[in-house]
Amino acid sequence: MDWVNAIVQGILIGGLYALFAAGLSLIFGVMRLVNIAHGDFIIAAAYLAYVVISATGLHPLLSLVFVVPVAAAAGYVLQATILNRTLGDDLLPPLLVTFGLSVILQNGLLEIFTADSRKLDAGLLDIQTVSVLPGVSVGYMPVLMFMTAVLVIAGLQYIFYRTALGRAFRATSDDGEIAQLMGLDNRKVFAAAMALSFAVIAIAGVFLAVRANFDPFMGPARLIFGFEAVIIGGLGNLWGTLAGGVILGVAQAIGAQIDPGWQLLAGHIAFLVVLAVKPRGLFPRIEG
Amino acid sequence: MSDPILSLGNVEAFYGDARALHGVSFDLHPGEMLALIGSNGAGKTTLLKTICGLISRYGGDIVFDQQNLSGTSASAIASAGIALVPEGRRLFPSLSVEENLVIGGHVGRTGPWNLVSIYELFPILKERRHQPSTSLSGGQQQMVAIGRALMANPKLLLLDELSLGLAPVIIKDIYALLPRIVGQGLSAILVEQDVTRALGFADRFICLQEGRVALEGAPGSFTREEISQAYFGA
Amino acid sequence: MHHSITRSTSESRIAAVMAIILVAALAAAPWWGSTAELRLIGEFMIYLSLASLWNLLAGYAGLISVGQQAYVGFGGYMLFTCAIYLGLNPLLAIPVAGVLGALVSIPVAFLVFRLNGAYFAIGTWVVAEVFRLGFAQISSLGGGSGTSLPIKVMKAMAGSKWMREAMIFETALLLGIGTVLAIYLLLRSRIGIGLTAIRDSQIASASLGVRVERIKLVTYVAVAGMTAMVGALIFITKLRITPDAAFSVNEWTAFVIFIVVIGGIGTIEGPIIGTIVFFVLREYMADLGSVYLMILGAMAIAIMLVAPKGIWGYVRERFNLSFFPVGYRVKLDTEKALKPTDTPGGT
Numbered sequence: 128m129d130w131v132n133a134i135v136q137g138i139l140i141g142g143l144y145a146l147f148a149a150g151l152s153l154i155f156g157v158m159r160l161v162n163i164a165h166g167d168f169i170i171a172a173a174y175l176a177y178v179v180i181s182a183t184g185l186h187p188l189l190s191l192v193f194v195v196p197v198a199a200a201a202g203y204v205l206q207a208t209i210l211n212r213t214l215g216d217d218l219l220p221p222l223l224v225t226f227g228l229s230v231i232l233q234n235g236l237l238e239i240f241t242a243d244s245r246k247l248d249a250g251l252l253d254i255q256t257v258s259v260l261p262g263v264s265v266g267y268m269p270v271l272m273f274m275t276a277v278l279v280i281a282g283l284q285y286i287f288y289r290t291a292l293g294r295a296f297r298a299t300s301d302d303g304e305i306a307q308l309m310g311l312d313n314r315k316v317f318a319a320a321m322a323l324s325f326a327v328i329a330i331a332g333v334f335l336a337v338r339a340n341f342d343p344f345m346g347p348a349r350l351i352f353g354f355e356a357v358i359i360g361g362l363g364n365l366w367g368t369l370a371g372g373v374i375l376g377v378a379q380a381i382g383a384q385i386d387p388g389w390q391l392l393a394g395h396i397a398f399l400v401v402l403a404v405k406p407r408g409l410f411p412r413i414e415g
Numbered sequence: 416m417s418d419p420i421l422s423l424g425n426v427e428a429f430y431g432d433a434r435a436l437h438g439v440s441f442d443l444h445p446g447e448m449l450a451l452i453g454s455n456g457a458g459k460t461t462l463l464k465t466i467c468g469l470i471s472r473y474g475g476d477i478v479f480d481q482q483n484l485s486g487t488s489a490s491a492i493a494s495a496g497i498a499l500v501p502e503g504r505r506l507f508p509s510l511s512v513e514e515n516l517v518i519g520g521h522v523g524r525t526g527p528w529n530l531v532s533i534y535e536l537f538p539i540l541k542e543r544r545h546q547p548s549t550s551l552s553g554g555q556q557q558m559v560a561i562g563r564a565l566m567a568n569p570k571l572l573l574l575d576e577l578s579l580g581l582a583p584v585i586i587k588d589i590y591a592l593l594p595r596i597v598g599q600g601l602s603a604i605l606v607e608q609d610v611t612r613a614l615g616f617a618d619r620f621i622c623l624q625e626g627r628v629a630l631e632g633a634p635g636s637f638t639r640e641e642i643s644q645a646y647f648g649a
Numbered sequence: 650m651h652h653s654i655t656r657s658t659s660e661s662r663i664a665a666v667m668a669i670i671l672v673a674a675l676a677a678a679p680w681w682g683s684t685a686e687l688r689l690i691g692e693f694m695i696y697l698s699l700a701s702l703w704n705l706l707a708g709y710a711g712l713i714s715v716g717q718q719a720y721v722g723f724g725g726y727m728l729f730t731c732a733i734y735l736g737l738n739p740l741l742a743i744p745v746a747g748v749l750g751a752l753v754s755i756p757v758a759f760l761v762f763r764l765n766g767a768y769f770a771i772g773t774w775v776v777a778e779v780f781r782l783g784f785a786q787i788s789s790l791g792g793g794s795g796t797s798l799p800i801k802v803m804k805a806m807a808g809s810k811w812m813r814e815a816m817i818f819e820t821a822l823l824l825g826i827g828t829v830l831a832i833y834l835l836l837r838s839r840i841g842i843g844l845t846a847i848r849d850s851q852i853a854s855a856s857l858g859v860r861v862e863r864i865k866l867v868t869y870v871a872v873a874g875m876t877a878m879v880g881a882l883i884f885i886t887k888l889r890i891t892p893d894a895a896f897s898v899n900e901w902t903a904f905v906i907f908i909v910v911i912g913g914i915g916t917i918e919g920p921i922i923g924t925i926v927f928f929v930l931r932e933y934m935a936d937l938g939s940v941y942l943m944i945l946g947a948m949a950i951a952i953m954l955v956a957p958k959g960i961w962g963y964v965r966e967r968f969n970l971s972f973f974p975v976g977y978r979v980k981l982d983t984e985k986a987l988k989p990t991d992t993p994g995g996t
Contacts, residue, residue, distance in 0.1 A: 161767035163715070212954055218766045220953050222713055223910055227953070230903055230946035234939035294510060294518050301507040307489035308467055308499050310522035310567070347898065351778065354771045358764070388793075392782040395775055399760055402772070406763040 130384060132263050137380025139265060141373030142273030143338065146331035147353030148360070148368045149280055150324035156363055157296045157320040158214060163225040166350030167232035168325065172198050172332025173341050174236055177245055187247040187337050195329045202325025206318040214317070229346065236343035244340035247333070272334045276372070279327055280365050286323070287365070296320055348391075355398040361408025370410060374401075418481070420445045420602050421466070421571055426475035428458075428465045435461040437626045438475065443571070443604065448597050450617035450634075451606045454646060457623040459606045460502055463573045466604075467499050468492040480570060494522045498569035502576045502606075504560040506548040513544040515559050519566030526568030527599075533562040536592060554585035561589075565596065572596070572603040579608070590616065610646065624648055661973070672826055679815035687818045691886065693928055694825025698879045699901065700908040700920035701828045702872045707906075708915035709836070709844040710868040711851060713766075716773025718902050719757070719780045720750045720873045722895030724880025726784055729890055732802045734789075739798070739806055740820060743881045750877020754870050762866070774898065781896035795891030803888070817886055824879055831875075833917055833973050840864060848915055899942075910949045913959030917973040922961050 151165050162168075172194055179190045213220035249268055258264040287293040299306040299316045307313060335341060335349070352375060360371030375394050382393020401409060419442035428436040436458050443449050451459050464470050466477060468489035477484040484492055498519075506515050516533055534541035537558040543551060548559055557577060564572055578586040586609075593616060597603045607613035614620055614634040622630040622645040630637065630645035678687060699717070707713045724746040731742035757776050764772040785793040807813045835841050843864045846854035855861045880901075884890045894900075904927065912923020927945075934941040956963045 155767075159767070161771065163770070209950070209954070217957075218711075219707065219713060219914065220957060222767055222770055223906065224950050224953050226715065226903070226906060227946040227950040230899075231943045231950075234942045234946075237939045238943075291521070294514055295521070297509045298507045298518050301509050302505055304469055304489075305501060305505045305507070307469070308493045308501075309518050309563075310490045310493040311518075312488065312490045347774070348778075351771065351775055354768070355775065358768070358772075388782070388786055392779065392786070395779045395782070398775060399779070402760050402763055 131260065133380040133384045134377055135259065135263055135265060136269065137377035138373050139269035139273045139376070140380070141356075141369070141376030142269075142276030143331065143334055143372070144352045144356045144375050145276045145369040145372030146279060146327060146334065147349050148356035148372055149283060149365060150327040150331070151350075151353045152357045152363070152365065152368050153283060153327070154320055154324045155357070157300050158317050160210065160214065160221045161225070162324075163222060163350065164229035164232055164346070165328070165353060166348065167229045167346030168198075168328050169332045169335060169349050170341060170343065170346045171232055171236060172329040173247070173336035174240055175329075176247060176333045176336060180247060187249050187333055188252075191330060191333055194333060195326050198325040198329035198332075199322040202328070203318045203322040206321035207314065210321065211314045211317055233343050233346060240343060242342055242344075244342040245336070246340045247336040249337045253337070268337060272338065275330065275334065276369060279330060280369050283323070283327070284365050292319060352394070355394065358408055359398055359401045361411035363412040364408070364410050367408060367410035367412075371408070374409075417445055419443055420480060422476075422478040423466075424476040424478070426462075426465060426473060426477060428461050428470050428473040430461075430470075435626055436465065436473070439623070439626070439628055440475075441621055441628065441631065443602050445570075445602055446597075446600055447602050447619065448617045449602075449604045450613035450620040451604055451623065452610050452613055452620060452646060453623035453629075456625075458626040459623055460575055461626075462623070463499060463575050463604065463606060466573065467497060493567065494524070496524060496567070496570035497573065498564035498567040498571070499573040500560045500564045500575060500577065502579060504556050506556055506559055506563070508547070508549045510548060511545050512540055512548050512551065512559055515548050516540070516562050516566050519563035520568075522567045524568040528565040528568050530566075533565060536595065537562060553581050554589065557581060557585075557589060561596070570601065572601060573606075574603060575606045576608065577605075578612075586612075610642065622646055672822075675822055676819065679811070679818055684814060687814055688886070689928075691818050691821035693924060694821040695879055695883055696905065696908060696927065697825045697921060697924045698828040699876065699905045700912070700924055701832055701917070702875050702879075703902075703905045704909045704914060704916075704920045705832050705835075705844075705868060706872045708909065708919070709848045710865045711847055712865060712869055713770045714773040715770045715898065715902050715906070716775070716777035717872075717876055717905065718896045718898050718900075719773070719777035720754065720876035721880035721883065721901040722777070722784070722892070723753060723780055724750050724877030725884035725890050725895045726790060727877065728881035728884055729790060729796060729798060732798060733796075739802060739885050740816060743820065743878050743885075746881035747874045747878035750880070751870050751874030754873030757873075758866055758869050762862075762869075777896050777898065781892045784895065785892040791891070793892060795889060795894070797889045798885070817882070820882055821886075824882060828875060828879075829917065829921065836917070840867065844868065904945075907945045907949045909959075911952055911959055913961030913963075913965075915958070916961050916965070918965075919959050919961040923959070926960070
């Protein structure tokens with residue numbers, strides 16, 4: 128039963144990894160930008176929630192009402208003021224600027240909040256469990272987290288393929304020059320995409336902070352988990368990203384079951400195996 | 416005569432350090448169809464892109480509908496009422512046929528063109544509306560590109576190499592529809608390799624040579640030799 | 650019109666003479682410098698070498714890696730393995746670590762080269778993490794808490810403390826100066842012309858017959874080997890290795906990237922200037938701790954936005970200087986012909 132239990136937990140944690148991945152995948156899809164500071168922004172969102180909760184006493188999930196719009200606004204401003212200036216044929220500027228942001232964020236959070244780890248308390252949600260199989264029970268929180276991931280991805284999918292904003296994202300990604308002739312301002316489209324990515328970052332940050340302890344230096348590992356989920360699932364496929372997150376979560380759970388030291392290693396190895404065998408991911412988007 | 420809808424004064428354009436246009440000037444009047452001819456590299460596409468705002472480094476004045484376009488972004492120029500049917504069509508591959516048309520209307524201008532009237536003009540597109548734009552034939556893709564530009568209800572339509580890569584019979588069909596599109600207040604600039612066809616449709620023509628206006632006037636007012644000399648150079 | 654084609658410039662000849670004098674003076678440092686000074690210069694050489702290597706990778710071959718700590722740490726661990734279990738003299742173990750580093754980079758390249766552009770960067774980071782977690786599992790090397798270089802290993806290198814310090818210092822000097830010179834010579838070679846072409850335009854160089862993928866692979870493997878050698882040297886000076894220190898992204902990649910960006914990416918001079926700036930800043934601001942790191946990050950961002958070619962790119966554009974002439978210059982004999990308005994061959 129230990130194994131079944133571990134795998135079920137791994138699947139549920141895969142939802143969190145999908146949340147890490149979705150924002151990353153979204154902005155790569157729209158503007159070919161890889162935000163090296165993605166994970167650090169997730170941690171920053173967790174700290175923002177921490178501050179909001181400390182000040183107001185809100186439940187962590189309710190703090191999302193505040194954290195999500197603030198994060199989205201921050202993403203919009205970041206893109207409009209800094210990142211838009213780095214976009215072009217050269218890959219180096221956006222990578223190095225976001226790398227610099229990553230270092231600034233980690234050390235800034237360290238300055239403000241110290242290296243002590245923190246956790247958000249979700250009250251009863253943290254403790255209560257539900258039995259899914261004989262001998263296998265899961266916590267409310269991981270289930271809620273997984274359901275949120277499914278909803279977020281369904282929402283992104285809807286925005287991408289059913290709304291004017293999504294049409295603008297896809298058109299700008301296809302051909303930025305012609306998209307301008309449709310009256311679309313590339314810079315605003317990119318800023319909107321970054322805002323959306325940051326909204327997802329905020330959700331991911333709060334769930335991460337409810338699930339486990341966090342500290343200022345946890346960002347890069349979250350970036351890597353998100354990235355691995357994107358590549359395993361297949362570039363440009365949001366539902367594939369969820370599958371990638373689940374595969375990563377299960378691989379880590381199996382690794383941890385063998386030996387605690389193998390938890391992260393097993394996840395990375397699963398990623399490298401997929402990269403070696405199916406470099407376009409398990410569910411690549413079919414090009415029309 | 417009424418005020419020109421478009422007026423170019425001494426326009427110069429640059430690609431990096433290379434100058435592609437050397438002081439091009441002309442006026443275009445409402446409802447007029449201007450053919451832009453010239454050999455490869457004469458600067459025809461560059462001129463269209465400059466008018467659309469896609470070439471940020473240019474000199475001289477471009478006045479559209481009494482508004483100087485200097486410093487105006489491509490998206491704002493589109494909203495002001497200039498639409499381009501680009502060379503090679505350049506549809507958005509990840510958008511369906513209908514989405515390609517709908518996004519053309521994004522600028523939010525009203526007028527005679529909407530999905531219904533576009534589908535009347537090109538009935539085949541209605542049948543294929545939910546297909547990916549990449550699944551269409553070349554001629555159908557050209558119809559989408561024209562429809563996408565019309566959806567903006569522009570005052571000025573720029574048509575770049577409509578016949579490129581299309582079968583002669585399809586080119587003929589598409590040109591046959593042009594009179595239903597241009598006129599009634601819509602002006603157009605037509606770039607076309609096939610000079611005879613272009614001159615047959617245009618009210619007036621301009622021949623560019625190495626980025627300069629080599630000849631300008633009504634199609635009937637010059638002999639073939641004169642046009643040919645302006646086209647190929649001495 | 651007469652003209653001659655030349656590579657050297659008058660400032661490059663003056664610079665060469667001065668560089669030879671400087672290197673000679675540095676080589677004599679064990680006889681004039683204190684232990685602290687030797688350490689500082691040695692550390693300078695280590696960062697100069699790492700920065701020059703990363704610059705070759707990112708600035709020329711277009712391979713933006715944030716995972717070079719994989720090879721620093723791997724080199725360090727190989728040195729410890731060779732010295733502790735094979736009884737090899739640590740200085741001789743350095744080239745062995747280099748060869749092993751180059752070998753291990755081949756299967757790594759097979760994997761990470763499947764990722765394009767920006768995702769390549771994170772892919773290299775994953776590999777470095779795999780190395781870190783992997784070495785933490787090897788209990789004979791101390792597992793997660795690491796291991797120390799036994800005194801007898803160091804004693805076997807040389808009897809006296811002064812002699813050991815001098816030997817380590819000269820090795821650092823050799824690696825630092827050697828890396829810069831090797832890259833200079835490489836860029837003047839056929840491969841170098843290909844690399845410069847890739848830097849300027851990947852698509853154009855491919856269409857002109859430059860074997861882009863092959864040159865990138867060779868560069869990646871060579872840089873991995875050299876980086877592993879530097880890593881081996883680093884952990885001789887530290888005497889102790891742990892997975893976290895060996896595979897630190899901050900120390901072996903973030904600092905290095907900042908050095909190159911600040912100095913000027915895609916030039917040989919850039920990493921040299923960047924390393925000088927880095928050490929000057931550290932001298933004055935290292936006490937600030939995390940604020941110092943934030944300032945470095947902000948500087949790198951500001952430079953990327955305002956002057957993407959860094960300090961050296963800015964200086965070179967203003968004064969047309971080149972201390973490491975890699976390209977060719979056409980010198981026209983008449984001064985009039987230098988006026989930009991004259992078209993070549995117009996007379």
